[in-house]
Amino acid sequence: MKSHPGTQEIEQKLIAGLREKGYKLTSQRLEIIKLLSHDRSHPGAMDILEKVRQKAPKISMSTVYYTLEMLKKEGLIGELEFYDKDNRYDVNVSNHINLICKECGKIEDFTRELPFSSEVIEELTGFRPVGIRFEYYGYCKGCRDKRKR
Amino acid sequence: MKSHPGTQEIEQKLIAGLREKGYKLTSQRLEIIKLLSHDRSHPGAMDILEKVRQKAPKISMSTVYYTLEMLKKEGLIGELEFYDKDNRYDVNVSNHINLICKECGKIEDFTRELPFSSEVIEELTGFRPVGIRFEYYGYCKGCRDKRKR
DNA sequence: TTTCATATTCGGAATGGTTCCTAATTGTTT
DNA sequence: AAACAATTAGGAACCATTCCGAATATGAAA
Numbered sequence: 218m219k220s221h222p223g224t225q226e227i228e229q230k231l232i233a234g235l236r237e238k239g240y241k242l243t244s245q246r247l248e249i250i251k252l253l254s255h256d257r258s259h260p261g262a263m264d265i266l267e268k269v270r271q272k273a274p275k276i277s278m279s280t281v282y283y284t285l286e287m288l289k290k291e292g293l294i295g296e297l298e299f300y301d302k303d304n305r306y307d308v309n310v311s312n313h314i315n316l317i318c319k320e321c322g323k324i325e326d327f328t329r330e331l332p333f334s335s336e337v338i339e340e341l342t343g344f345r346p347v348g349i350r351f352e353y354y355g356y357c358k359g360c361r362d363k364r365k366r
Numbered sequence: 367m368k369s370h371p372g373t374q375e376i377e378q379k380l381i382a383g384l385r386e387k388g389y390k391l392t393s394q395r396l397e398i399i400k401l402l403s404h405d406r407s408h409p410g411a412m413d414i415l416e417k418v419r420q421k422a423p424k425i426s427m428s429t430v431y432y433t434l435e436m437l438k439k440e441g442l443i444g445e446l447e448f449y450d451k452d453n454r455y456d457v458n459v460s461n462h463i464n465l466i467c468k469e470c471g472k473i474e475d476f477t478r479e480l481p482f483s484s485e486v487i488e489e490l491t492g493f494r495p496v497g498i499r500f501e502y503y504g505y506c507k508g509c510r511d512k513r514k515r
Numbered sequence: 516t517t518t519c520a521t522a523t524t525c526g527g528a529a530t531g532g533t534t535c536c537t538a539a540t541t542g543t544t545t
Numbered sequence: 546a547a548a549c550a551a552t553t554a555g556g557a558a559c560c561a562t563t564c565c566g567a568a569t570a571t572g573a574a575a
Contacts, residue, residue, distance in 0.1 A: 241522065241571055277525045282562070298449040303561060314482070316493040327491060332481035342476060343507035344465040350501040358492035390542070390551065426554045431533070452532060524569070540553070
């Protein structure tokens, strides 16, 4: 597992954000937050359930979804939605581009200045953006290397 | 319904592309192609079914999906996939940005030069893109005007 | 500490767009 | 006209997510 900078900070940010809004910090929520802060592979709900069960064996899928929904609603995590595979969750809530491998499903962040600001879009089209979704679909280095062998 | 340029050309392109690959041009397929060429609102499968049934009353949902899958596979149409609403289809297969209204569901095309070419992405990350999905979510002019009233 | 109100959790049923399956039909070739 | 393959129709199956009702745990107040 690649280690990311600021794992600890993100964990604290999520906990603080949750308390700030008056939510209770239950053991289930704490484990989910710890996992999300630490595991930056954009896990799905089932991934999260399985990994959190190693710490909290009795947690249910309903709770995972309920908690993710809450964190999402409060803007503390982002959700990437797919119709043909399970949704994926990410503590990186900044506007960024996702690189999605069509072979292994891995999602990498590609953080760069984005081309068209909301203001520019609205000026040109009359459409007022409030959120974005920028993705490249393709093949990650790992999968391409495997194929070459 | 806004009229788009090249409706006729697109219709011919789809028909030709289909024949080229050895597919049969059945009455069902012709009606679906005519609808997609003419109706550039990014209709979903159910929209297409209902509208095409005005011309071909006995067409089934299976046929609609089968035909869309074929056109998609041959690169003649694009598909926008959503987990929480029905997928949408588009004869505009160029790389472009979609502006998606969160209120009425309307999808507008915003065709501009995109920021990062596949080559640049690969150079910077090792990830090789083969497709993109760029979307802004927000509120279209129509819906914002309605609200103001 | 005990009580209380309610937020949270849990298990399972329901949902719904899409996919899958099978049989009937159509079109094409010999 | 017969044989073959592609296409179509209808409906069942799929499955991640949402929804529901009942049980439980939490933090605040007494």
